[in-house]
Amino acid sequence: MNKDILICGVGGQGTVLASKIIAAAAMEEGNAVHSAETIGMAQRGGSVTSHVRIGEGAYSPLIPHGSAELLLAFEPAEAVRNLSYLCPGGTAVVNTSVVAPAGSASYDGEPMRAYLEKKCRCIFVDSEEVCRPFGSVRFFNIIITGIAAGAGVLGISRETLTEQIRRRVKPKFVEENLKAFAAGYEIGSGASRQV
Amino acid sequence: MKEYVMGNGAIALGSLKAGVGLVAGYPGTPSSEIIETVAKYPHAGVHLEWSVNEKAALEVAAAAAYSGVRAMVTMKQVGLNVASDPLMSLAYVGVKGGMVIVSADDPGPISSQTEQDTRRFADFARIPVFDPASPEEAYEMIQDAFACSEKYATPVLFRPTTRVCHAYASVEVPESFTARAGDGFVRDSKRWVIFPRLSYINHGRIEERNVQIGKDFSAYARNTVEGTAAEKAIVTSGVSYAYVKEHGAEEQCRLIRIATAFPFPEDFARKALDGVKEVLCIEELSPYIEEQLLKLAGRYHLDIRISGKLDGTVPHNGEMSAELAGRLTDAFTGGIALPECIDTADAPALPARPPVLCAGCPHRASFYAVKQAMKGRRAFFCGDIGCYTLGNAMPLDMVDTCLCMGAGITMAQGLYHVDPDAVCFAFVGDSTFFASGMTGVVNAVYNEADMILCVLDNSTTAMTGHQPHPGTGRNMMGNIVDKVDIAKVLEGIGVKRVVTADPLDLQASVSLIRELAEEKGVKAVIFKSPCIAISRPDSKCAVDSSKCIGCQKCIREIGCPALTMIGGKAVIDADLCTGCGLCAQICPVGAIGGKKDE
Numbered sequence A: 001m002n003k004d005i006l007i008c009g010v011g012g013q014g015t016v017l018a019s020k021i022i023a024a025a026a027m028e029e030g031n032a033v034h035s036a037e038t039i040g041m042a043q044r045g046g047s048v049t050s051h052v053r054i055g056e057g058a059y060s061p062l063i064p065h066g067s068a069e070l071l072l073a074f075e076p077a078e079a080v081r082n083l084s085y086l087c088p089g090g091t092a093v094v095n096t097s098v099v100a101p102a103g104s105a106s107y108d109g110e111p112m113r114a115y116l117e118k119k120c121r122c123i124f125v126d127s128e129e130v131c132r133p134f135g136s137v138r139f140f141n142i143i144i145t146g147i148a149a150g151a152g153v154l155g156i157s158r159e160t161l162t163e164q165i166r167r168r169v170k171p172k173f174v175e176e177n178l179k180a181f182a183a184g185y186e187i188g189s190g191a192s193r194q195v
Numbered sequence B: 001m002k003e004y005v006m007g008n009g010a011i012a013l014g015s016l017k018a019g020v021g022l023v024a025g026y027p028g029t030p031s032s033e034i035i036e037t038v039a040k041y042p043h044a045g046v047h048l049e050w051s052v053n054e055k056a057a058l059e060v061a062a063a064a065a066y067s068g069v070r071a072m073v074t075m076k077q078v079g080l081n082v083a084s085d086p087l088m089s090l091a092y093v094g095v096k097g098g099m100v101i102v103s104a105d106d107p108g109p110i111s112s113q114t115e116q117d118t119r120r121f122a123d124f125a126r127i128p129v130f131d132p133a134s135p136e137e138a139y140e141m142i143q144d145a146f147a148c149s150e151k152y153a154t155p156v157l158f159r160p161t162t163r164v165c166h167a168y169a170s171v172e173v174p175e176s177f178t179a180r181a182g183d184g185f186v187r188d189s190k191r192w193v194i195f196p197r198l199s200y201i202n203h204g205r206i207e208e209r210n211v212q213i214g215k216d217f218s219a220y221a222r223n224t225v226e227g228t229a230a231e232k233a234i235v236t237s238g239v240s241y242a243y244v245k246e247h248g249a250e251e252q253c254r255l256i257r258i259a260t261a262f263p264f265p266e267d268f269a270r271k272a273l274d275g276v277k278e279v280l281c282i283e284e285l286s287p288y289i290e291e292q293l294l295k296l297a298g299r300y301h302l303d304i305r306i307s308g309k310l311d312g313t314v315p316h317n318g319e320m321s322a323e324l325a326g327r328l329t330d331a332f333t334g335g336i337a338l339p340e341c342i343d344t345a346d347a348p349a350l351p352a353r354p355p356v357l358c359a360g361c362p363h364r365a366s367f368y369a370v371k372q373a374m375k376g377r378r379a380f381f382c383g384d385i386g387c388y389t390l391g392n393a394m395p396l397d398m399v400d401t402c403l404c405m406g407a408g409i410t411m412a413q414g415l416y417h418v419d420p421d422a423v424c425f426a427f428v429g430d431s432t433f434f435a436s437g438m439t440g441v442v443n444a445v446y447n448e449a450d451m452i453l454c455v456l457d458n459s460t461t462a463m464t465g466h467q468p469h470p471g472t473g474r475n476m477m478g479n480i481v482d483k484v485d486i487a488k489v490l491e492g493i494g495v496k497r498v499v500t501a502d503p504l505d506l507q508a509s510v511s512l513i514r515e516l517a518e519e520k521g522v523k524a525v526i527f528k529s530p531c532i533a534i535s536r537p538d539s540k541c542a543v544d545s546s547k548c549i550g551c552q553k554c555i556r557e558i559g560c561p562a563l564t565m566i567g568g569k570a571v572i573d574a575d576l577c578t579g580c581g582l583c584a585q586i587c588p589v590g591a592i593g594g595k596k597d598e
């Protein structure tokens, strides 16, 4: 498999765990994997990205613009900011719930959504809503991974991902996270039937 | 076994494989995970430490290397400035056990003060430098660097860049590692004591030896030529090589990669350029290789047109990228086009997201207290390097200067001498205090400054990922040790007024600062409250919306990311709030409650 996946969001949203689980699962299925994370100053509330590159022949640590088949966006403005990484025909899974820039007024997410819809195939999801049963938006990273898997755009099996969640999440949070993943998977399968 | 690790992890594991026996360093993005990785893997027999600063780390390692132990030092590029005094001398003296100094460069810069280039430092110090292009390569090359260091009894620089340090890849590593023991320090003052005479003699030897190392490097397998015979060649290095490769440049022209910039592999380069009429240099930071090629062309009267940064083809500042490398390559060769992209020129305006102090960060409270206390007075706020540099952002706006680690203290002193009527403040973090703040305080006391030093003691080195330091009572050997007490250090230096305060108690902090501002001499406040990432309180604050009058004072004054306005009322995001209670203390109508001690 050759596939570039870009994960983006705001520092503190838990993008790194999603990237680690996807990378580990892809490796488990026999692929060469490279990835890169935003580390440093930007983790304090700035824009962050994880680049996951699956397959041989990926030299650049960062995904070249126009190469990612999948964009997992934890925030609508971040989806727009990173849209140029997506290849024409690629899919974006986008959280519609906005994160206001710290210390300033919130902004309207609707124009972002409308713009994205014009530009690529989108699966929209509202993190507030899907995380409600779990009591915290901290589960969103696992849910969005589930959505991508369920929609069939991740190219990694449900079992392999489940196993990696078991291995990589702190023991006392494993059960809740597996439930979150399953919930995401259902949403994803539903979405893929619609599109 | 196969390990999926960050480039920094690969460097750590490669050094363990090379039998490293001592690793010392000072944290700094993008280098910090090297030492953290050594700590995570079995490393029996290795002395591991976070030193107080890079100079200390380099000196500790030099002594180990004098004794035949393999030693590694890690730092970010600006750390090498701090360590440059011992480095320059050590270059003359040399070592016995292999010694590799990892200095991670940060093109962009992404998390640094400068865009300096460690390859220049290698040239300046006349010592070899290795420049890996990927984590896999870093794992191998760090081992080569140790071998080279030992062969020529010289310290060697190893220069990864952010995108190599923070990229993940799989490396095949042994199940266990064995630290190679040294044979003990052998006294020999003719060898280990630097004197003008020794430097004179060794200077000559070093230049002779460098010719030889240049020849070794000409045969080094990581200096590579790809592509067919052509009249055009791209010459590149480090991660720029990866970007150029990604674009398939070797299908368009000759692709030459220099992994050892100094001593320059001259024979290799001459051979690689045979028949070439035009060269484009694609490298990050300084045009180092470009200059070497210009020298080469001059010396051998080569008829080659060389372009790069010096003729304006490649930008001097900022990172290289796959796109830029691709565009430059295509413009140079008239070659294949970049992948088609979604056009985003018509995108809606995006919110800027400058990094901010976390919700509940005690630094916010310290800055706010000083700001309140100095309202209406002429005061200067000298900042320093750490999370608390983010105190510069609106609405706090409490950092007037920031230069380099430790400089805030001495700059506050300098401002006082030229403007004695202003109240001069220095803000310094606890890790920075130990790294390079203490000497500044001695200087200020000795030279009779009137100033207020605020030590923002959050019991960790937060900015770089929460490393321990001498004030934390833990070290990298896994031991609990005596804490070095900042208050006692200050008293020992002769600071007459040293007060420890809880920054989360706003009123008390404001009164204290007002009081100190009336006193002469150097005064110190240690604002002590742990970083919320190391001890996250369970408590939360909440807004009573029936009391909130929507005045927005909480939002306007402190810029806490947990506070927003929804429907004309302040709302606290419970996922972010730590219950620090600062907002509760500034709400004019008492609408915010729930602080831990209520």
Ligand SMILES: Cc1ncc(C[n+]2csc(CCOP(=O)(O)OP(=O)(O)O)c2C)c(N)n1
Pocket (backbone or CB within 6 Å): B026, B027, B028, B029, B076, B078, B079, B082, B385, B386, B387, B388, B405, B428, B429, B430, B431, B432, B433, B456, B458, B460, B461, B462, B463, B464
């Ligand atoms: C010479 C040098 N070495 C290392 C660094 C990297 N660095 C940036 S901030 C920092 C320390 C921050 O710790 P502290 O002073 O305790 O402040 P905090 O981040 O905890 O608020 C370091 C080591 C640097 N910028 N310059």
